[in-house]
Amino acid sequence: MNLEDETPLEQLKAELLSLANPDKAKQLQGFFKTGKGEYAEGDKMLGITVPKQRNLIKNYFHLSIDEIEELLHGAFHEERLCALLIMVHQFKKGNLDRQKSLFDLYLKNTRYINNWDLVDSSAEYIVGPWLEHKNKAILIDLAHSDSIWERRIAILSTFCYIKAGKAEWTLNIAKILLNDNEDLIQKAVGWMLREVGKRCSMIEEINFLEQHYKTMPRTMLRYAIERFDEIERQRWLHK
Numbered sequence: 001m002n003l004e005d006e007t008p009l010e011q012l013k014a015e016l017l018s019l020a021n022p023d024k025a026k027q028l029q030g031f032f033k034t035g036k037g038e039y040a041e042g043d044k045m046l047g048i049t050v051p052k053q054r055n056l057i058k059n060y061f062h063l064s065i066d067e068i069e070e071l072l073h074g075a076f077h078e079e080r081l082c083a084l085l086i087m088v089h090q091f092k093k094g095n096l097d098r099q100k101s102l103f104d105l106y107l108k109n110t111r112y113i114n115n116w117d118l119v120d121s122s123a124e125y126i127v128g129p130w131l132e133h134k135n136k137a138i139l140i141d142l143a144h145s146d147s148i149w150e151r152r153i154a155i156l157s158t159f160c161y162i163k164a165g166k167a168e169w170t171l172n173i174a175k176i177l178l179n180d181n182e183d184l185i186q187k188a189v190g191w192m193l194r195e196v197g198k199r200c201s202m203i204e205e206i207n208f209l210e211q212h213y214k215t216m217p218r219t220m221l222r223y224a225i226e227r228f229d230e231i232e233r234q235r236w237l238h239k
Helices: 006-018 021-030 050-059 065-072 076-093 096-108 115-119 123-133 137-143 148-156 159-163 167-177 181-198 200-214 216-223 230-236
Strands: none
Touching: 006 050, 006 065, 006 076, 050 216, 065 076, 076 096, 076 115, 076 123, 115 123, 115 148, 115 230, 123 137, 123 148, 123 159, 123 167, 137 148, 137 167, 148 167, 148 181, 159 167, 159 181, 167 200, 167 230, 181 200, 181 216, 200 216, 216 230
16 A cells, blocks of 8 residues: 555554664663553553654644544554644634543543653643633543552643633642652642642642641642752751
């Protein structure tokens, strides 16, 4: 079959395969913890940098919802990232009906959004904006999920509210995740608390820390106070 005879989705997959770099893939599989017993066990990489993927998908922003879903189910990490980046673009450009379809597609397929980079490049651009003026109870459900990735989606979705100067939902979800055992969740919550102090209100961040620093994991606290000066950081760590 000639390239021109292929569907757009088949063309995109073929282009991704043509860019594969086995040495880079091996490096990425270590970085993204794909080994036995690790959080992304069994995930397969093609070894394509994110800038190359972003450049490639510019020709495929028109993919249908069904094509995006098929790509999101792909065996390779890069296929799923490309699907999510296309979704983000379509969400930003789409009307309400399209945005609703993309939001529904996202929540239906969270099991394929199965690494931190996939969550971080999409949740705040799709889930957060769609829920901005709606009932946000789904974020609470996600925060209570058994899935580490759904819990990370819950907290990262609130980043768009932080950027708008609103900390309430970040703090709500942070309370639910306060004693999460997963390192990736502790880092994400600490990161979002740090952003609350940076973009919303340092007072709100400090008030939250005052209430919870004694019980929150040290990793979470360290991330939350990363922007404090050295004396202040040490004071919090040894209070």
